[in-house]
Amino acid sequence: MLCKRIIIMDKGRSIVTGTNEELKAMISTSEKIVVGFSEVGDETIQKMKSIPHVMDIEKAGEDYIIKFENGFNNLANLMEFIQENELTYTKLHSQLPSLNDVFLELTGKELRD
Numbered sequence: 001m002l003c004k005r006i007i008i009m010d011k012g013r014s015i016v017t018g019t020n021e022e023l024k025a026m027i028s029t030s031e032k033i034v035v036g037f038s039e040v041g042d043e044t045i046q047k048m049k050s051i052p053h054v055m056d057i058e059k060a061g062e063d064y065i066i067k068f069e070n071g072f073n074n075l076a077n078l079m080e081f082i083q084e085n086e087l088t089y090t091k092l093h094s095q096l097p098s099l100n101d102v103f104l105e106l107t108g109k110e111l112r113d
Contacts, residue, residue, distance in 0.1 A: 006099070010107045024097045027105040029055060031068045033078055036091040040064075044085060051077050063091065 003019040016023065024030075045057055045064065053070040068074045075094055082089060103109070 008099075008103055008106065010103075010109070015106055020099070023099065023102045027097060027102055028069050029067045029097055029101060029105065030070055031074050031097075032095045032101075033066045033068070033074060034060075034063050034091065034093050034095065035066065035078070035082075035089050036063045038088045038090055040087060044087070047085070048078075048081060051081050053077075 005017055005019060006023060007017045008015045008023065016026065018026070048054065048057060048066070051066075053068045053074060055067045055069045057067070058065045066078065081087075
């Protein structure tokens with residue numbers, strides 16, 4: 001099977017070239033888990049950073065975006081933390097990195113037209 005090569009450019013300059021999978025493997029974030037809690041304190045969010053492979057936690061509206069550096073067992077580890085701390089969640093889903101994530105991490109900027 002022929003793999004499509006992608007060129008990531010910034011201001012007319014080639015930054016990196018590779019397949020979709022190769023480009024995604026170049027960045028440290030391997031998975032994001034978005035979770036909404038009915039009630040959670042700042043102390044609990046700080047404690048959540050002790051979950052294995054958590055790189056960062058961002059608040060986005062009512063949700064928290066938890067960035068992981070390793071794609072193995074992240075959801076299971078987060079669910080274990082939620083159960084141990086008796087938290088109630090309103091939404092929970094996992095996202096693999098997008099090409100926008102690759103561009104953002106490599107250039108520090110969002111994709112633009």
